[in-house]
Amino acid sequence: MLELAIFVGGLLVLMIIGLxxxxxxxxxxxxxxxxxxxxxxxxxxxxxxxxxTLNNFTLLAIPxxxxxxxIMNTGSTTTRIFDFATALVGFTRGGLGHAxxxxxxxxxxxxxxxxxxxxxxxxxxxxxMKERGYDLGYSAGITAASxxxxxxxxxxxxxxxxxxxxxxxxxxxFMAGILPGLLMAxxxxxxxxxxxxxxxxxxxxxxxxxxREVLRTGxxxxxxxxxxxxxxxxxxxxxxTPTEAGAVASLYAIVLGGLIYRDLSxxxxxxxxxxxxxxxxxxxxxxxxxxxxxxxxxxxxxxQTLAGEVAGIDMPTVFLLLAFALFFLLIGCFxxxxxxxxxxxxxxxxxxxxxxxxxxxxxxVMVITLSVGVITPPFxxxxxxxxxxxxxxxxxxxxAVLPFLLPILATILILIAVPSVATWLPDLLGY
Amino acid sequence: xxxxxxIPLSAVDRLxxxxxxxxxxxxDLLGVLLLAGVLLLIVAxxxxxxxxxxxxxWTEEVATLLAIYAxxxxxxxxxxxxxxxLVDLFSHRLPPLALALQYRFTAILSCGFFALAAWxxxxxxEMSANNRTVSLGxxxxxxxxxxxxxxxxxxxxxxxxALRGRVAxxxxxxxxxxxx
Numbered sequence: 001m002l003e004l005a006i007f008v009g010g011l012l013v014l015m016i017i018g019l020x021x022x023x024x025x026x027x028x029x030x031x032x033x034x035x036x037x038x039x040x041x042x043x044x045x046x047x048x049x050x051x052x053t054l055n056n057f058t059l060l061a062i063p064x065x066x067x068x069x070x071i072m073n074t075g076s077t078t079t080r081i082f083d084f085a086t087a088l089v090g091f092t093r094g095g096l097g098h099a100x101x102x103x104x105x106x107x108x109x110x111x112x113x114x115x116x117x118x119x120x121x122x123x124x125x126x127x128x129m130k131e132r133g134y135d136l137g138y139s140a141g142i143t144a145a146s147x148x149x150x151x152x153x154x155x156x157x158x159x160x161x162x163x164x165x166x167x168x169x170x171x172x173x174f175m176a177g178i179l180p181g182l183l184m185a186x187x188x189x190x191x192x193x194x195x196x197x198x199x200x201x202x203x204x205x206x207x208x209x210x211x212r213e214v215l216r217t218g219x220x221x222x223x224x225x226x227x228x229x230x231x232x233x234x235x236x237x238x239x240x241t242p243t244e245a246g247a248v249a250s251l252y253a254i255v256l257g258g259l260i261y262r263d264l265s266x267x268x269x270x271x272x273x274x275x276x277x278x279x280x281x282x283x284x285x286x287x288x289x290x291x292x293x294x295x296x297x298x299x300x301x302x303x304q305t306l307a308g309e310v311a312g313i314d315m316p317t318v319f320l321l322l323a324f325a326l327f328f329l330l331i332g333c334f335x336x337x338x339x340x341x342x343x344x345x346x347x348x349x350x351x352x353x354x355x356x357x358x359x360x361x362x363x364x365v366m367v368i369t370l371s372v373g374v375i376t377p378p379f380x381x382x383x384x385x386x387x388x389x390x391x392x393x394x395x396x397x398x399x400a401v402l403p404f405l406l407p408i409l410a411t412i413l414i415l416i417a418v419p420s421v422a423t424w425l426p427d428l429l430g431y
Numbered sequence: 432x433x434x435x436x437x438i439p440l441s442a443v444d445r446l447x448x449x450x451x452x453x454x455x456x457x458x459d460l461l462g463v464l465l466l467a468g469v470l471l472l473i474v475a476x477x478x479x480x481x482x483x484x485x486x487x488x489w490t491e492e493v494a495t496l497l498a499i500y501a502x503x504x505x506x507x508x509x510x511x512x513x514x515x516x517l518v519d520l521f522s523h524r525l526p527p528l529a530l531a532l533q534y535r536f537t538a539i540l541s542c543g544f545f546a547l548a549a550w551x552x553x554x555x556x557e558m559s560a561n562n563r564t565v566s567l568g569x570x571x572x573x574x575x576x577x578x579x580x581x582x583x584x585x586x587x588x589x590x591x592x593a594l595r596g597r598v599a600x601x602x603x604x605x606x607x608x609x610x611x
Contacts, residue, residue, distance in 0.1 A: 014540075018522050018533055020515040023541045030547060043551035044558065051555070051574045054499045057491045060473070063466060063498070240477050247473035273463040278514040281462070281505035285581075286516065288502070336516060379518065 004302050022286045029293045049295050050288040058164050063280035064246025065155045068253045069111030070272040073120030075257035075264045077224045081106050082124050084221035091209035097142045097192035100125045104146035105185045109228035112157035114374045118147040118382045123389050135202040137400035140386040144375045145404030147382050151371045153181035158337045158367045165345040168359045170242045171235050172431035176360045176422040180415050187407030294346035303347050307354035321416050325369045332373025340370045364422040375401050451511050458508035465501035469494045489566040503581035510585045538593035549582035
């Protein structure tokens, strides 16, 4: 355990002094290799592990799903989805809040990250809510909270990374994320109902239901709405792998924006590719260097030791999972989802499996709890995005998000207490 | 490692500024082309397999090779743009002198790490010269060259940052790459 403290502690210190995460992980790994090795510093081992990692077709899903989300955020696709969601549920009290959650859920089935959701849909949603007289804090809160659905519903970058590291079927993880994602969406909508009923948040009177508007906006959104069916259906039927689904989704987004809607210029397409390149490179490089970090962890025997210790704990698995969830919630406040998965999966998954936890269920709990970090201080990326979009102060956005943490935490608790929320669908589909 | 956005006064820094602009332009373009290549290859493989009943197993190998080079070139551009992820806990609260010291200190550490990593990639490229990939039979050295390009380039960039401190690289109003 002392090695673990040095290993993780050293890494955290290097990150805190301002080193880029990839450098911090690399230096920690080299130091550990030097200290625990039998003399010399075989620097080529890191490159060996990096190439073994990057020479992996599965990981290509990451840039491809990010690309699909970036292209959709450039054209009118997100607006079409939001307009349809508004027509569908906007007639209720707090209708745009519900539309916000519905649109985020739809977008989550096309993108793979919370930040892509908040950055793309966020400005459209908040502008619409502001114009119709919704409380700005409430608008920021529901927009930020609904973005957490992004990494849970398939496709999910976080689940791709977890599945690859934990050697779990990514298709199974994608299916396992569907019910918890929908449950979270429902509970978030429930919170909107509660806030509206209590009269604590300014919400305009609902407009009457207009079936024609649903049909009109539905027709405009029908092609973007086909994308989730293409992704999930294609993977489930075995028509293509998750990586291929990312490529098909990206091409579909290009065809929609460039040829059908004609609102995606060549320059915008190039910028989408460049944004994708920057974000993907940062993640893939960390993944590659982390594989070296994980290899050293295993070589030192830290996961094996931890697995032995956890297996020896006399505690019901539900409490053990709760303890893991609390740990991930804390970690998520300080580190991004993918970084945390990369650093902790090799350490905790062997321990969780030794204690009898299901790796698919555990993965979904891990990804959801870590994802909450995007809306919690001090480093929640989505909080900063909301500050930029709404011009509210950081503290105001944090307070606005607080009520929505309740339905998110309730989702996590239900998921922990009832594992079949995650495992039922993959079991049913034969994974 | 985010760079400032003002034209520098000193001649050396102006030269560095132009070089950095050229590096980002070239690396962006190469990275985007490689990424587009990955996309097209994978779509072509799906269409060929599912619609034409024609297997193209070599596409996976080529796609991952292109992705490795995209990571190599893209990481250089990302370093100049300051797009590599970091946990910024306190640097915004530091006085200018301490901030400059922290900047150079992290640049020195980064330079050392990148140099070791580049060296390792070069050693592996030589050791793997006779190992061939399964479908295409190309040497594994080519995979390591992609990693080497990125790390060697970042070694030079971070060495420059350690010696000169922050260097402007882009005119005010220029577009940076932001994460989605």
